[in-house]
Amino acid sequence: MFFWSLVLIAVGIFSSFIYGRSRIKLNSKKQGTKSKSLPNYYAQYVLMWCLFPALIVYFSWAIFQEQIIQNIVISNFEFIEGAVYNEGLLLAEIRNVANNPSFADGKSIEIINAASHYSSLRQISQISFYTSIIIIMLLGALYASQKLKPEFHAQHTIEKYIQYILIFCSSVAIFTTIGIVFSLIFESLRFFAEVSIFEFLFSTEWYPFIPIREGQTAAEGSFGAVPIFAGTFLVMVVAMCVAAPLGLLTAIYLAEYASQRVRKIVKPLLEILAGIPTIVYGFFAFVSVAPFVKAFGQSIGIDASPTSALAAGMVMGVMIIPFISSLSDDVINSVPQSLREASLGIGANKAETIKKVILPAALPGIVGAFLLAISRAIGETMIVVVAAGTAPNLTGNPFENVTTVTVQIVVALIGDQEFDNPRTLSAFALGLVLFVITLFLNIIALQIVKRYRERYE
């Protein structure tokens, strides 16, 4: 349906363009004056008046059609008294019957009626969709064509419209942020209506199993997220223990010691490391590193879990090595050459220059890079989903199984989603915590790096 409507819109804008162009030529010939702008601008003017109203209709239909139809179908549904209905399942059943008449066998009469109601509503909606698009395009063209007079400054108007479009494009980023913040806060508030915020932030018991249906004999769930935060922290610490020394030393070597040729080869290779999808690292952790960690633990007499924090953290560390090394490389390169020369000039050798002069000078930038890396590690999902555990565990032992914030978000949303159940909503509360922490780390890191840059400019 929506494909053909796109074709319709394309035909509409093409013909409106041609129409606008020929119309203004005709009009200026009639009046015997030259038009204020080139004919193409008038054509573009008609086109815009044709296109944008049509697009608005198109998107509002695409977004709201299904919901409105469903509401009408449900409100007209002949509920049998005493029977219990699940609205989502009911709708799915009605839709199935409507799309596929062969499913109708053995369904109750209400459902078959509702299905035919549903398909007739869909038909009405389609017809009115096409007619309203055609009408709105004609109206737009009609309005625009009234303005097609030689004394009308089409170019000015078009340029103003272009400005509006550009402003809209740049505000998409703002809308995205607003969308993130509102969806997180809205669902989190629903979560905190059922679970106290203090329990969530300070209690150490995470047992998110609340009976979904009545009569299930699951214990009352408890939502203390401390073990999850602790697990996230542990994995992050392991990752930074791997990535910080390796990344920083690599950056120092590349910036200060390596020849041009080595840099030219190694930098793209590190970029490959940075471009590998995280699920690939997850596979690597699961297949190679986790068995290795388990075997290593056994050899030194520690019983390592197959989903240990160590395996997930080490692989995550490898993932952020290129991140740290490229950021630190930039930072080290922006330390003024004069500092290096002064230090070498009074007789210090290269290592001493780096350790006593360059690193202290670059320290704020390096700290900023580390903070960004930490924020990256906390938000990383796929490695931990595959290689870390799902059971919360409050421990400092990296050989044990831990879980992280991102894992719990995935676990809460991967099965049945019930948006009136705290278990599903807990994903949004955890997401909010994650968002706030990473945002905070980023703002600090960007501030530090910015100040650092200003110092040497």
Add this chain to the structure above:
Amino acid sequence: MNNSIAKEKIVSLRKKRSLEDMRFKYYGFTAMCLSLAVLVFLLYTIFSKGYTAFQKTIVLLEVDYNQEVLKLTPDSSDEDMEKGKFFRVKKQAIENFFPDLSKSDIKLVKKLFSINVDKEIKDYFLDNPEVINTKQQIWVTAHSDVDQLLKGNSRRDVPEDRRKLNDIQLSYVDQLVEENRVKQVFNNFFFTKADSRHPEIAGVAGSFMGSLFTLFTVFILSFPIAIGASVYLEEFAPKNRITELIEVNISNLAAVPSIVFGLLGLGVLLNVFGLPRSTPLVGGSVLALMTLPTIIIACRASLKAVPPSIKEGALAVGATKTQAVFHHVVPLALPGTLTGTIIGLAQALGETAPLIMIGMIAFIPNIPTGLTEPSAALPVQIYLWVESAERGFQEKSAAAIMVILIFLFMMNAIAVFLRNRFERKW
């Protein structure tokens, strides 16, 4: 006397210091080599685990297309042929697979074949209807357990209850190998089929198409919006608080964890707007929002690289600002923006977590044909296979990783090519 002691001290100190220098350089070198060694080890792991997935095991089966068993006649219409009783032919073929099979052994032998064999027997017949009432030797797909055993991925020296194939089945497989009735050929299913519960007929075609549709959506949404936003911020925006807010916002969005974008997609696109779950349309929209900052940053850099003299020249001969920007600056910056977009798309291709959030993790056994059809995506497919308990899926996941890495490599190669070919140094 004192002089020489001091000299000795200085010499030894210098030696120590230069040793320290060497050591420090060596540390850096080792760190770099370690990082690269991990890269090599990672690629080696993927290759060594995955290359076997490009082969499948097939078994020679003698099928008797008897017209009575099939309930067909040589001049049945095509429609009737479709309805032939091929499962009975298959049953017969398996009963006669080895001479003198007991009833319990028939059950065991049946488990050596893929579930797809029915269809293969049928397809062979429909392609060559003249084989009716003849005995045909057909190569059919073996079960994943046989496949894994012959590839050496599952071990036969573990106790029987921890193996997929028991001792009797093993002896039959050995007999097949001896009689040359089993061989390994190129696995065309891996590239032509969608996901399946049975590893031997699971492929990446479905998730590959899903990823293509998703990337298409990302491109359609993010490319124009990113160009619009960066042109505005770079060329038109007044220097005020709102502009600054937008800029800070973009740089912060670039660092928001991808899973949070998934929550945005779930909370807003699915729950508020009611867009269809598990579809490339929603997945692409979420990934487009996620990659937008990356692309905007790249676009702005390439717009900045166009020298102001070009714009000033246009302005001097009477162009308006809009004309100067859109006729002169943007076309010159286009290769750079395209490069940035491709790199953003490459990032979107490998992203998994947001797609899981919006339900692209559902089991989809057919190949999607449109943007609003439920479909899988390559990285999510890899995740599903990694998590699967079935042994046969592990090699599939590694092979799917190879596919995605080759795809990524090609995209980056195109980006580099564009950069080298079209980017001008001023």
